[in-house]
Amino acid sequence: MVSKAEVTSNSADTIKLASAGALVLLGLVAFYYFAAQSLLLRVVGLLVIGALAAFIVYQTDLGKRTVAFFRDARTEVRKVVWPSRAETTQTTLTVFIIVVLVGIFLWLFDMLLAYLFRAITGI
Incomplete structure (x- = not known):
């Protein structure tokens, strides 16, 4: 029997996901806006903003379930007899x-x- 998993969504998670998306979008705009600056600084800034957005996404239920999925997948790959x-x-x-x-x-x-x-x- 196939059962559907219930997806619970609360407004705090939605706000966190929207803010992470807005942060990434802001980082991309800043990356191209400061085109005259050093590429190294722009890339480091973009990586820092991406890490901050990933941290915010991890704080949501969706982020924690996604990390758990990849952790379980990694465990299953280790069980494979190559x-x-x-x-x-x-x-x-x-x-x-x-x-x-x-x-x-x-x-x-x-x-x-x-x-x-x-x-x-x-x-």
């Missing part, structure tokens, strides 16, 4: 050989169909 180098090489070679064999088979089948077509139509 193939060894030898297994990867063997699988790659097997796929390559099968692709070549199927290609040759299709080429021969195409030649047979072309021969039959020419024989039937007399071209």
Whole structure:
């Protein structure tokens, strides 16, 4: 049974998200407004504003759920049993050989169909 997760939204979270978006927008406007200044200073300022906006977003329920999702995803990726180098090489070679064999088979089948077509139509 599939159940929908309830998304609760309160006005404080909405205000925080809107302020973070406005902060990012203000940072981008300032980045281009101060085009005569050093690029390094503008990039550092933009990174600081982005970090501040990310901190504000993290304070919301959506931000905390997003961080928890990525933390859980990272945990699941660590559980994956990755193939060894030898297994990867063997699988790659097997796929390559099968692709070549199927290609040759299709080429021969195409030649047979072309021969039959020419024989039937007399071209």
